[in-house]
Amino acid sequence: MSDIPSLVRRMPWPESASRPVGTPIQPSVVYASPDPDTLDAQYEGRLQGYTYAREGHPNADVLARKIDSMEGVSGGLVLGSGMAAVAAVLMGVTRAGDHVLGGDQLYGRSLRLMREDLPRLGVATALADPTDLAAFEAAIRPETRLILLEVVSNPTLRVADIAGIAELARARGILLVIDNTFTTPRGFQPFAHGADVVIHSVTKILAGHSDATLGYVAARDPALMKAIYDFAVTTGMTPSPFDCWLAERGLYSFELRYDRSEANAEALAAHLAGLPGVRRVLYPTRSDHPDHNRAVGLLGARGGHMVSFEIEGGRAAANRLTRAAPNIAFAPTLGDIGTTLSHPASSSHRGLGAEGRAALGISEGFFRISVGVEDIALLCREFEAAIAASQT
Numbered sequence: 522m523s524d525i526p527s528l529v530r531r532m533p534w535p536e537s538a539s540r541p542v543g544t545p546i547q548p549s550v551v552y553a554s555p556d557p558d559t560l561d562a563q564y565e566g567r568l569q570g571y572t573y574a575r576e577g578h579p580n581a582d583v584l585a586r587k588i589d590s591m592e593g594v595s596g597g598l599v600l601g602s603g604m605a606a607v608a609a610v611l612m613g614v615t616r617a618g619d620h621v622l623g624g625d626q627l628y629g630r631s632l633r634l635m636r637e638d639l640p641r642l643g644v645a646t647a648l649a650d651p652t653d654l655a656a657f658e659a660a661i662r663p664e665t666r667l668i669l670l671e672v673v674s675n676p677t678l679r680v681a682d683i684a685g686i687a688e689l690a691r692a693r694g695i696l697l698v699i700d701n702t703f704t705t706p707r708g709f710q711p712f713a714h715g716a717d718v719v720i721h722s723v724t725k726i727l728a729g730h731s732d733a734t735l736g737y738v739a740a741r742d743p744a745l746m747k748a749i750y751d752f753a754v755t756t757g758m759t760p761s762p763f764d765c766w767l768a769e770r771g772l773y774s775f776e777l778r779y780d781r782s783e784a785n786a787e788a789l790a791a792h793l794a795g796l797p798g799v800r801r802v803l804y805p806t807r808s809d810h811p812d813h814n815r816a817v818g819l820l821g822a823r824g825g826h827m828v829s830f831e832i833e834g835g836r837a838a839a840n841r842l843t844r845a846a847p848n849i850a851f852a853p854t855l856g857d858i859g860t861t862l863s864h865p866a867s868s869s870h871r872g873l874g875a876e877g878r879a880a881l882g883i884s885e886g887f888f889r890i891s892v893g894v895e896d897i898a899l900l901c902r903e904f905e906a907a908i909a910a911s912q913t
């Protein structure tokens with residue numbers, strides 16, 4: 522007779538007097554409670570205990586508590602993607618008849634949610650330039666319930682008037698939601714600047730290795746957080762425990778990666794600005810940036826890890842540039858540990874059309890760099906060679 526009663530039953534986990542140093546992964550979908558009274562206590566919040574992974578699981582919570590600590594909040598929630606976080610807020614908090622106002626250079630899918638999906642559900646929306654306080658104020662309506670902003674815009678790296686808009690929102694009781702993906706909690710602290718809700722695409726530099734798709738949302742008001750949580754869980758925006766584990770592992774080195782990427786970005790921006798064929802370089806803390814004063818006031822010396830630049834020569838030159846930089850991934854993402862290059866006219870902003878792009882200053886020679894942690898001398902050499910090749 523075997524000691525194993527049935528292969529169908531779970532084996533007890535081996536005892537160990539020592540504990541694992543690494544974070545365990547817990548993929549279990551369900552959790553068994555000892556009796557119905559205990560289950561009651563769990564559902565009523567008198568006892569902490571997991572029930573079903575869609576409602577929450579340990580790997581998501583471990584990750585959420587770390588991001589909470591960076592954002593100076595408690596009770597944040599990790600979801601299956603950054604867009605899940607944006608959707609959970611916009612759809613979990615508003616009702617038909619409400620109005621939502623957004624910055625006019627939001628992430629592409631956030632713009633789609635504002636333009637297509639919310640109106641379909643009876644929520645009116647408008648977009649306004651968040652660097653122009655008067656224009657933004659003029660777009661507020663009596664029924665405006667929520668304002669969605671990104672601090673630094675993609676790809677022109679314009680800096681929103683967060684202080685001015687936070688004051689407008691506070692005076693009118695409008696919720697201020699800040700997508701802090703570009704700036705990260707190391708570069709900017711939205712809750713200290715009047716935000717009611719903070720969102721992240723954890724997929725980007727927080728996780729940092731382009732191998733996990735996740736989002737995060739936290740609200741200062743627990744009742745608001747409960748509404749967001751209930752909508753997210755009901756609509757199944759649950760993250761995978763494996764992805765949460767990868768992202769939590771990424772966070773151990775987040776501060777090192779961010780600081781190195783940012784220092785590289787600042788140095789690379791300065792280098793690019795001196796190269797022939799480069800029409801302009803955009804980096805928030807550079808003195809020639811259109812929002813330089815606001816950037817310094819809001820971000821201090823933290824210009825972030827994103828740099829944009831424009832070369833002479835249009836699409837043909839752009840094609841030559843990416844081909845001449847085979848070691849820099851030409852890929853429409855950001856926040857990877859290595860440097861990646863994106864071309865908004867053919868990717869994130871292709872839907873705008875040439876006229877819409879021209880209004881934002883995005884030409885065929887416009888590139889956005891997500892700067893990684895490589896040796897800065899190598900990066901400067903590679904970009905210099907690629908830009909020289911683009912101009913031949």
Ligand SMILES: *Cc1c(COP(=O)(O)O)cnc(C)c1O
Pocket residue numbers: 602603604605607628631671700702703721722723724725734735736
């Ligand atoms: C990438 C991104 C998102 C969406 O995040 P996913 O994880 O890709 O769903 C939202 N906002 C910003 C600013 C982003 O860069």
